Amino acid sequence: MVRQKIKQILSALDYNSTEISVVITDNSQIQQLNKIYRNVDKPTNVLAFPMQEGQFGDITPGLLGDLVISCEIAQKEADNANITLMERISQLLIHGILHLIGFDHETSDIDARNMEDKSLAILRQIETNKNLNAF
Numbered sequence: 001m002v003r004q005k006i007k008q009i010l011s012a013l014d015y016n017s018t019e020i021s022v023v024i025t026d027n028s029q030i031q032q033l034n035k036i037y038r039n040v041d042k043p044t045n046v047l048a049f050p051m052q053e054g055q056f057g058d059i060t061p062g063l064l065g066d067l068v069i070s071c072e073i074a075q076k077e078a079d080n081a082n083i084t085l086m087e088r089i090s091q092l093l094i095h096g097i098l099h100l101i102g103f104d105h106e107t108s109d110i111d112a113r114n115m116e117d118k119s120l121a122i123l124r125q126i127e128t129n130k131n132l133n134a135f
Contacts, residue, residue, distance in 0.1 A: 005090050008126040009097050015064065020100060022093070023068045030070040045073040046092040048099035067096040087132055094122050094134075 002022065010018060027043035035041045037049070051065040052058075069092050071085075078088035098115055105112040119134035 020064045021066045027072045046096045048096040064100040
């Protein structure tokens with residue numbers, strides 16, 4: 001099911017000839033990664049590691065990067081929002097993939113709005129629950 005969602009998201013973004021890796025893990029492992037790579041010593045719901053940035057970003061043009069999702073946090077957030085775990089995973093996949101292709105909600109209010117609009121448009125394409133909101 002996750003693989004199908006990823007393909008749908010990449011297709012909606014017209015990134016059909018690209019690949020990503022996804023790790024679905026627990027809070028302990030994502031907290032370790034968050035501490036190492038972001039210097040934040042707490043678990044988070046999703047981490048994105050783009051491969052198209054930096055000095056060697058052009059070495060593997062078909063590889064967008066890696067996503068790590070905490071299933072524990074995703075389940076808690078799904079329960080709190082009264083949605084299914086898979087709907088929450090879809091939201092997190094969209095959010096993470098948008099980060100991999102260069103979207104960033106932390107740079108400005110305009111960028112945050114653009115990312116939210118794009119997230120919502122993709123959600124409407126891949127999910128049947130039309131009440132589902134963007135991340």
